[in-house]
Amino acid sequence: MQRLKGIAITEGAAAGRAVLLVHRGRAIRFPIPAERIEDELGRLDASRGRSHMQLESIKQRISGGPGSELAPLFDAQLLILEDPMLIGRAAELIRTEHVNAEWAIQRAFDEIAQVFDAIEDPYLRERKGDVEDVVGRLRMNLHDGSAAPRDLLRDVHGPFVLIADELSPSVAAQIDWGRVRGFAMDAGSRTYHTAILARSLQIPAIVGLHDATARARAGETVAIDGTTGELILDPSPEVLRSLLARQPAPAEEAPAPAGPATTRDGVCIRLEANVELPDDVAVAQRYGADGIGLFRSELMLGGRPLEALGEDRQYEAYVRLVEGMAPRPVTIRTFDLEESPPPRRGTGGDAADRRQVEVERIRSPLGLRGIRLSLARPELLVRQLRAVLRASVAGPIRILLPFVSGVEEVRAVRQLIDTVRHELRAERLMAPDVPLGAMIEVPSAALIADLLAREVDFLAIGTNDLIQYTLAVDRTDERVSEFYRPLHPGMLRLLRLVRRAAARGGVPLSVCGEMASDPALLAVLIGLGLTDFSMTPGAIPGARRLIESVNAADLRAAARGTLALSTVDAIEQFLARTVAGVEQGSPLSGRLS
Amino acid sequence: MVSRAAIVRNSLGMHARAAARFVHAAAQFQSQIRVARGERVIDGKSIMGILLLAAARGTTLVISAEGPDEEDAVTSLCRLVETGLGEEPCSA
Numbered sequence: 001m002q003r004l005k006g007i008a009i010t011e012g013a014a015a016g017r018a019v020l021l022v023h024r025g026r027a028i029r030f031p032i033p034a035e036r037i038e039d040e041l042g043r044l045d046a047s048r049g050r051s052h053m054q055l056e057s058i059k060q061r062i063s064g065g066p067g068s069e070l071a072p073l074f075d076a077q078l079l080i081l082e083d084p085m086l087i088g089r090a091a092e093l094i095r096t097e098h099v100n101a102e103w104a105i106q107r108a109f110d111e112i113a114q115v116f117d118a119i120e121d122p123y124l125r126e127r128k129g130d131v132e133d134v135v136g137r138l139r140m141n142l143h144d145g146s147a148a149p150r151d152l153l154r155d156v157h158g159p160f161v162l163i164a165d166e167l168s169p170s171v172a173a174q175i176d177w178g179r180v181r182g183f184a185m186d187a188g189s190r191t192y193h194t195a196i197l198a199r200s201l202q203i204p205a206i207v208g209l210h211d212a213t214a215r216a217r218a219g220e221t222v223a224i225d226g227t228t229g230e231l232i233l234d235p236s237p238e239v240l241r242s243l244l245a246r247q248p249a250p251a252e253e254a255p256a257p258a259g260p261a262t263t264r265d266g267v268c269i270r271l272e273a274n275v276e277l278p279d280d281v282a283v284a285q286r287y288g289a290d291g292i293g294l295f296r297s298e299l300m301l302g303g304r305p306l307e308a309l310g311e312d313r314q315y316e317a318y319v320r321l322v323e324g325m326a327p328r329p330v331t332i333r334t335f336d337l338e339e340s341p342p343p344r345r346g347t348g349g350d351a352a353d354r355r356q357v358e359v360e361r362i363r364s365p366l367g368l369r370g371i372r373l374s375l376a377r378p379e380l381l382v383r384q385l386r387a388v389l390r391a392s393v394a395g396p397i398r399i400l401l402p403f404v405s406g407v408e409e410v411r412a413v414r415q416l417i418d419t420v421r422h423e424l425r426a427e428r429l430m431a432p433d434v435p436l437g438a439m440i441e442v443p444s445a446a447l448i449a450d451l452l453a454r455e456v457d458f459l460a461i462g463t464n465d466l467i468q469y470t471l472a473v474d475r476t477d478e479r480v481s482e483f484y485r486p487l488h489p490g491m492l493r494l495l496r497l498v499r500r501a502a503a504r505g506g507v508p509l510s511v512c513g514e515m516a517s518d519p520a521l522l523a524v525l526i527g528l529g530l531t532d533f534s535m536t537p538g539a540i541p542g543a544r545r546l547i548e549s550v551n552a553a554d555l556r557a558a559a560r561g562t563l564a565l566s567t568v569d570a571i572e573q574f575l576a577r578t579v580a581g582v583e584q585g586s587p588l589s590g591r592l593s
Numbered sequence: 594m595v596s597r598a599a600i601v602r603n604s605l606g607m608h609a610r611a612a613a614r615f616v617h618a619a620a621q622f623q624s625q626i627r628v629a630r631g632e633r634v635i636d637g638k639s640i641m642g643i644l645l646l647a648a649a650r651g652t653t654l655v656i657s658a659e660g661p662d663e664e665d666a667v668t669s670l671c672r673l674v675e676t677g678l679g680e681e682p683c684s685a
Contacts, residue, residue, distance in 0.1 A: 076613035079640035086641060112641060119647040123605055127644050130609045 001236050006184065006209035007478070008229035013243045014161060014182030014204040015223035015235065018216050021164040029103040029218055032094070040094050044087065044101040047141040051081055054137065073130070080134045085112060087138075101142055109135045133305075161222050163231075165213045177203065182224035184212050184231045188478065202538070206231055208478050258288045261544040267552035269526065271543055272331075272534040274512060278317045281324035283537045288544065291328040293534020294400070294460070294512040295321060297384065298335045306337060311383045318391035329396040331460070331534075332388055333439070334381065336402035338369040365468065370403020370439075375412055385413075385420045389431045397434055400460055404438040404445050410455045440498055441465035441513075449498040453505025460534075461498060463513025467491060485568045486515050487524065487575070492563055499529050510534055519546045523579050526552060527559030555579070595667045596657035603677040606649035609640075611678040616640045618673050624660025626670070637670070 020029060032040050059074040080086065086108055093104040109131065116128035159181045166187040183198050188207030198205035204226040216222055216233055223232040223243055232239060260268040272293030273284035277300065284292060300317055301309055322330050374381035388399055401413060414436065424431035438455075440446050441462035449459060463486065468475050470490055473483045485491070502509035510532035515521045517539030523546065525533070535543065558578045562571045603611060619626045619637045626637030630652060635642030637656065648654055654674060658666035673679075 072610040072613055075617075076609035076640060079613050079616050083639050083641040085639060112645070115645050119645075121606060121647055121649040124608060124644070124647045124649060127609050131641070131644070 001239065002215065002233040004209050004212055004215065004231040004233070006206040006212070006229050006231060007188075008226045009198050009205040009207055010202060011226045012202075012204040013223065013225050013227070015221060015240055015244060016159055016161040016181045018218055018220055018222045018233075019160045019162050020213050020216060020218045021162060021167070029099055031219065032098050032100055034098065037095060037098060040101050041091055043142055044091060044094065044104070044138075047101070047138050048081060048087055050141040051134070051137045052078065054141075055081065076130060077134050077137075080131055081138070086131070086134070102139055105135055105138050105142075161224060163212050163216050163222070182222075182226075184209055184222075184224060186210055186212050257544075258285075258290060260290060261547040263526075263547055263550050263552040265551045265553055267526075268531065269547050270510075270532045271540050271547075272510070272512075272532070273537040273540065274534050275321070275537070278320040278324070280537070281321060284325070287537040287540040289328075289537060289540055291534075292321065292325055292330040293510055293532070295330060295332045296336065297332055298337050306335065306380055311387045314384060314387035315390050318388055318397070319394045322391055322395035322397055326395040329398060331398040331400050331437070333400040333402050334371065334374055334384055336370045337373055338367055365465075365474070371401045371409050371413065372403060372405075374401075375409060378416060381413070382416060382420055385417055386424065389417070389420060389424060389434060390429060392432050392434045393430045398437055398458065399434055400437045400439060400458075402439045402462070403442060403465075404440075404452070405442045406444065407448065407451055407455055410436070410438055410452065414455075441469070443470050443494070446470075446494045446498050449501035450505055453501055453507045456507060458508040458510070459498070459502050461495070461509070461511045461513065463511060463515035466494070466513070467515075470494060486518075486521055487562070487568050487571045489563075489566060489568070489571065492524070492528070492559075492571070495525070495528050495530075496563065503529075508532060517543070519543065520575065520579065522546060523550065523555050524559055524562065524575065526550070527555035527557075527562075529556070529559075594657055594659040595663045596655060597667050597671050598653055598655050599671040599674040601648045601650055601652045601654065601674060601678075603680040604650055605680070606652065607643055607646060607678075609644065611680065612640050612643040614678050615643055615670070615673060618670060619666070622658065622660070622662045622666035624658040624663045624666045626666060627657045627659075629655040629657070 055074050055078050059071050059078070063071040086105075089108040089111065090101065090104040093099060093107055094101060097104075099107075112131055113128055116125055116131070119125040159179045161182040161184065162180050163184045164186070167185060180203055183203050183205040185205075185207045186209050204224045206224055206226065206229050209231055212231055216231075220234050221240075223235045223240055224230075225232065225243055232243075235243070260270050262268055270290050271288070272291040273280075273287065273289035274294040274296070275281065275284055275292050276296050281292070297314075298306075300314070318330075318332060321332075368376060374384075385399070388397060391397060399417075401410065404410060417434075417436065421431040435457035437458035437460055438445065438452050439460050439462045440449060440452075441464075443466070445452060446461075446466060452459065464475070467473070467484060467486055467488075471483055471485065471488055473480050475481075475484065499509060509530065511525055511530050512534035514535075516525060516533040517535040519542055522533065522543055526547070533543065558575065561574055561578065565571045565574060601607060605611070607615070616638055627634050628637045628643065628646065629635075630646045630648055633646060635646055637643070637658075646652075646654070656667055656670050656674070658664075658670075660666075
């Protein structure tokens with residue numbers, strides 16, 4: 001038995017078989033019994049076969065028409081696919097080390113990547129990307145070729161405890177969290193995005209464990225103690241028993257009512273869902289969402305480069321989303337991605353060819369990301385706008401721009417939309433007018449919310465980034481996580497400023513960050529006059545319970561009180577006195593002094 | 594066995610497309626093809642091997658073949674490399 005100490009994210013305990021997820025390669029290692037080795041080799045070969053057919057068909061498709069200059073690239077990929085250094089090596093690993101095909105492919109690639117990384121010529125070094133593409137395809141095709149790789153862990157049987165080194169949102173979106181009993185992560189802090197996710201899913205979780213993936217063995221029993229923040233490897237039966245005895249029985253879920261929630265004094269609050277994949281519409285419906293307030297379109301990529309996501313595939317995804325949610329509206333946020341910084345040296349080759357759009361996580365939060373990147377690569381934004389405009393025929397759709405920092409960006413996108421609409425009309429396709437909105441997540445955008453309100457049809461506050469930028473706190477740096485304070489007086493003032501600007505400008509304003517899914521913070525936001533929220537679907541029923549138990553007038557009085565205070569501690573104490581009981585959902589009347 | 598040297602002429606060196614052309618050409622011959630850059634020797638019919646040689650413009654490669662059509666193979670593969678692998682050769 002061994003105890004590892006981390007930061008507890010959710011209370012509660014869980015135990016189960018450990019599944020290790022090494023994020024870098026998105027590969028999980030699990031042992032294969034000797035009698036299944038042949039099956040595993042069969043999976044590898046089937047994946048090779050499917051990949052071959054796909055690459056052949058892509059090559060055929062593009063070699064006649066526009067983009068034919070890319071055909072030799074797919075020729076190269078076909079050769080890479082058949083090269084013994086990759087598939088042959090992976091098969092050898094399956095045979096000798098009795099591991100799953102995913103892991104074997106990843107290991108074979110890692111070995112090749114090492115050699116590539118040592119290459120001096122930067123252009124040739126980056127050809128690793130060609131191999132990586134093939135590896136990604138092989139990995140995808142290991143799953144019988146049906147649909148998207150929705151559930152990364154579907155080959156792992158039964159519920160389990162997931163131990164990851166780190167977990168990006170795009171990978172998190174490929175996991176069926178219903179089977180995850182507990183979650184532990186090497187990286188992260190309390191405010192890390194995946195920690196937020198675990199909290200909203202109410203899964204016992206510990207982050208900041210540093211080396212749990214190195215210490216835990218796949219398949220062994222592990223336990224999570226969310227109260228002490230410990231991951232216990234191979235716990236003794238006594239420890240396990242006493243730990244699980246504290247765990248409350250899971251509550252039964254009934255489908256939640258839809259439509260707006262109303263406070264006791266009759267203020268209507270709209271609750272929409274943040275959604276990551278088109279298939280999540282069903283989840284949003286189950287929790288009674290009044291629409292999709294935020295569709296994070298970049299998560300459709302699932303780790304593939306942006307260039308790989310064509311207009312038609314996007315169109316189909318958006319239509320599925322809109323039809324699934326109709327008649328309720330769907331807000332699609334354009335890609336919020338970051339471009340990796342340019343290579344340090346060397347110039348040979350086509351510069352545009354070398355840029356790779358980074359999907360895994362935002363590494364440089366002040367860099368070329370969000371709408372900045374979209375405007376720097378307008379061909380990719382145009383493709384997305386075309387898909388959205390075409391899909392808007394299927395139902396109400398809104399376009400939301402991430403990371404807006406000035407009015408110019410909104411104008412530039414408007415122009416592109418006009419051009420795209422003309423194009424579509426010329427192609428005799430319908431292109432209805434679609435509302436355009438801006439995210440308020442950069443402090444400059446918050447400060448000019450009045451100017452932005454003249455240019456857009458709606459505004460949406462992204463609290464996570466707005467807090468990060470306003471308070472200068474890197475959310476991935478656990479050393480400063482204590483400075484991430486949603487109730488900072490600066491935040492409350494900024495939120496009030498934006499709310500007033502939107503009201504004066506007559507544009508709808510919503511809040512779609514994590515702040516809205518915490519009932520105590522939601523109470524403050526309602527008190528500041530906000531009435532539209534979009535949150536993790538699982539948080540909607542709790543928000544509804546809270547709203548139906550309070551008087552908006554009481555919350556407004558409480559919010560006024562907080563705006564007079566100068567420190568976060570004073571604000572929190574004041575709220576604990578006045579809005580106490582909010583978390584339990586009990587009425588507030590009479591509690592205000 | 595026949596063996597001859599060739600210098601990579603095209604501006605981007607042995608990148609994916611160029612390597613693919615080379616491997617396709619090599620596959621036309623029955624002979625076993627080897628390509629060496631200094632100490633490193635790889636199978637000339639493996640694209641990964643070619644890519645990992647990291648042969649930038651100006652690199653000297655030694656192409657060898659052993660088999661019934663070894664003379665033809667070396668002549669034609671050397672010419673392919675020297676003429677820029679089907680791309681704009683760079684004289685500089």
